[in-house]
Amino acid sequence: MAAMINVTLVDVPQASLFALKISGEDFASDLRMAAAMKYYEMGRLSSGAAARLAGVPRVVFLARLADYNIDTFCLTEEQLQREERLA
Numbered sequence: 001m002a003a004m005i006n007v008t009l010v011d012v013p014q015a016s017l018f019a020l021k022i023s024g025e026d027f028a029s030d031l032r033m034a035a036a037m038k039y040y041e042m043g044r045l046s047s048g049a050a051a052r053l054a055g056v057p058r059v060v061f062l063a064r065l066a067d068y069n070i071d072t073f074c075l076t077e078e079q080l081q082r083e084e085r086l087a
Contacts, residue, residue: 029055037068038059046082 008029017027017067036054040061045053051061065072 029038030086033064034068037065037070040065041068 012024012027017024020027022030033054033056036050037047039053040047042049048058049072051058054061054066062072
């Protein structure tokens with residue numbers, strides 16, 4: 001397993017967590033997933049690297065793309081070639 005670095009990202013108002021009805025840990029998990037999804041969508045991370053950032057298996061990451069309105073099969077030629085190499 002690759003080394004992990006603890007990065008403090010943001011201070012979150014307690015009222016925001018209350019409004020979202022989630023814990024700080026769940027918010028951090030959601031934030032990691034959202035960031036991973038966006039980096040994947042932008043083509044800056046492969047699906048495998050994005051899944052590692054999100055802290056989930058690649059299959060789970062790919063299955064959740066629709067939750068973020070990211071088209072699973074709308075890849076650029078470069079992204080498709082990268083995914084082929086990883087398969």
